[in-house]
Amino acid sequence: MQPLPGFRDFYPETLAVRRHIFAKWREIARRYGFREYDGPPLEPLELFTLKSGDEIVHQLFNFVDKGERAVSLRPEMTPTLARMAGARHRDYKKPLKWFAIPQLFRYEKQQRGRLREHFQFNADIIGETDVAADAELIALAIDSLRAFGLTKDDFVVRVSDRCAWQRHLTSLGIPDDKQGAVFQAIDKMEREPAEKTREKIAAVTPNVDEVLAFPKEDLGELFAKLGDLAAFCEVDFKIVRGLAYYTGIVWEIHDRKGELRAIAGGGRYDNLLKLVGGVDLPALGFGMGDVVLGELLKDRGLLPKLDWGLDASVVIADESLRSAALKLIHDLRDAGVSVDYSLTPAKVGKQFQNASASGAKFAVVVGPEEWAAGEVTLKNLATGEQTRVKRDEVAKRIS
Ligand code: HAM
Numbered sequence: 532m533q534p535l536p537g538f539r540d541f542y543p544e545t546l547a548v549r550r551h552i553f554a555k556w557r558e559i560a561r562r563y564g565f566r567e568y569d570g571p572p573l574e575p576l577e578l579f580t581l582k583s584g585d586e587i588v589h590q591l592f593n594f595v596d597k598g599e600r601a602v603s604l605r606p607e608m609t610p611t612l613a614r615m616a617g618a619r620h621r622d623y624k625k626p627l628k629w630f631a632i633p634q635l636f637r638y639e640k641q642q643r644g645r646l647r648e649h650f651q652f653n654a655d656i657i658g659e660t661d662v663a664a665d666a667e668l669i670a671l672a673i674d675s676l677r678a679f680g681l682t683k684d685d686f687v688v689r690v691s692d693r694c695a696w697q698r699h700l701t702s703l704g705i706p707d708d709k710q711g712a713v714f715q716a717i718d719k720m721e722r723e724p725a726e727k728t729r730e731k732i733a734a735v736t737p738n739v740d741e742v743l744a745f746p747k748e749d750l751g752e753l754f755a756k757l758g759d760l761a762a763f764c765e766v767d768f769k770i771v772r773g774l775a776y777y778t779g780i781v782w783e784i785h786d787r788k789g790e791l792r793a794i795a796g797g798g799r800y801d802n803l804l805k806l807v808g809g810v811d812l813p814a815l816g817f818g819m820g821d822v823v824l825g826e827l828l829k830d831r832g833l834l835p836k837l838d839w840g841l842d843a844s845v846v847i848a849d850e851s852l853r854s855a856a857l858k859l860i861h862d863l864r865d866a867g868v869s870v871d872y873s874l875t876p877a878k879v880g881k882q883f884q885n886a887s888a889s890g891a892k893f894a895v896v897v898g899p900e901e902w903a904a905g906e907v908t909l910k911n912l913a914t915g916e917q918t919r920v921k922r923d924e925v926a927k928r929i930s
Pocket of ligand 1: 796
C-alpha cells in the first residue's frame with residue numbers, strides 16, 4: 532500500500548526536518564509577540580466557498596459526513612481564523628497578533644513544491660488599519676527565513692497593492708465585479724503563455740495593453756516602515772494573489788532564482804471578518820508553507836545535521852547486572868537524561884556498536900567490577916575519553 536498521491540509519510544529523518552522548521556517558526560513568532568492558536572481540521576464546506584475564490588473551491592477535499600453535513604478538510608487557515616476572531620474578539624485586546632501551524636489539504640495537481648497536504652505557518656494581525664501592521668508581518672516573514680540562514684541572495688519579497696490595481700482597472704472602465712477575473716489572469720501570468728493571459732483579459736476588456744501596463748504607484752510609506760528590511764523587498768505589480776478576499780497591500784516571497792513556487796504569500800483582507808465572523812474588523816496576514824521552504828533549505832545546504840537528542844546508551848556488560856542496570860536507567864530517565872539500551876542480551880562489542888550508531892553522546896558501562904565499587908564507566912563517544920563515576924553522580928556528569 533502506498534500513501535495517497537501528494538501525501539507524505541514522515542519517517543524520523545523527515546520528521547526531524549519538519550520539527551526543525553516548526554521550531555524556528557515558533558521562535559520567531561514568539562520574538563514578534565504572536566500567540567499560537569489552532570482550529571478544527573474539518574470545517575463546514577460553506578466556510579471556504581464564501582470568499583476564498585474559485586481556485587481553492589475546485590481544490591477542496593470535501594464530502595458529506597454521516598450527519599448529512601457538507602464538510603471539507605481545511606485548504607487554508609484564514610476563514611477559520613476570521614470565524615474564531617469574530618466570535619470572541621471582545622475577549623482580546625486589539626490588535627490581535629496570532630499565529631498557527633495547521634496542516635492544510637488541497638486537491639492540487641502534484642508538482643515540485645505543491646502537494647495535496649502541507650503545513651503552513653500563518654501569522655495574522657486583526658484590528659489594525661495602519662500600514663505599520665503590513666510592515667510588521669513582512670518583517671516577521673523575512674526574519675522567519677533569515678532564521679534558517681537564508682539571505683537577500685536567496686529570496687525576495689515582491690510587494691504589490693490591490694487598491695492600486697483597483698484604481699488602475701477602474702480608470703480603464705472595468706467595473707468592480709469584473710476585476711476579480713483580471714486578478715486571476717495576472718496571478719497566473721508567470722506560469723502561463725502570454726497569449727493565454729491576454730485572452731483572459733480580453734474576455735473582460737478590449738484594453739489589454741493598458742491593463743498590462745500595470746499601476747504606476749509607489750509604496751513609499753510601507754517601505755519607510757520596513758527600514759533596513761526594505762532591502763529584501765521589491766515593488767512588483769505582477770503580484771495580485773490568487774485568493775479572492777484580499778483588499779489592500781499583497782505580497783509573495785519567491786526564491787531569487789525564480790526556480791520554485793512561492794515560499795509565502797499574504798496581504799490585507801479587511802472585509803473577511805465581517806463576512807465570516809459578523810464583525811467589521813480590519814485584518815491581514817500571510818502563510819508560509821513547509822514544502823518549498825524545505826526544498827530551498829536542502830538546495831542551499833541549510834538543513835542541520837540530525838541529532839536525535841540521545842544522551843546516553845547503557846552497556847550491560849554482564850547479564851547478572853541487568854536488573855541493577857534497569858534501576859540505574861530508570862533513575863537517569865527520572866533525572867531527565869535520555870537513555871537507550873539493548874532490550875535483550877547482546878555481546879558487549881555489539882552494544883558499543885549500537886551505542887555509537889545511536890548518536891548517543893555517552894556510553895554508560897555497567898560491569899561487575901565497577902558495580903561492586905558503586906561505580907560505572909562513563910565513555911564519551913565523541914572523544915573516546917573514559918572515566919569511572921559514582922553511580923549516583925552519572926546524571927550530573929552527563930548533564
Ligand atoms: P496561499 O498563497 O494559498 O495563501 O498559500 C501560502 C503558502 O502556502 C504558499 O506560498 C506555499 O508556500 C504554501 N502552499 C500553498 N499551497 C500549497 C500546496 N498545495 N503544497 C505545498 N505548499 C503550498 C494562503 O493560504 C492564505 N490563506 C495565506 C494568508 C494568511 N493570507 C492571510 N493570512
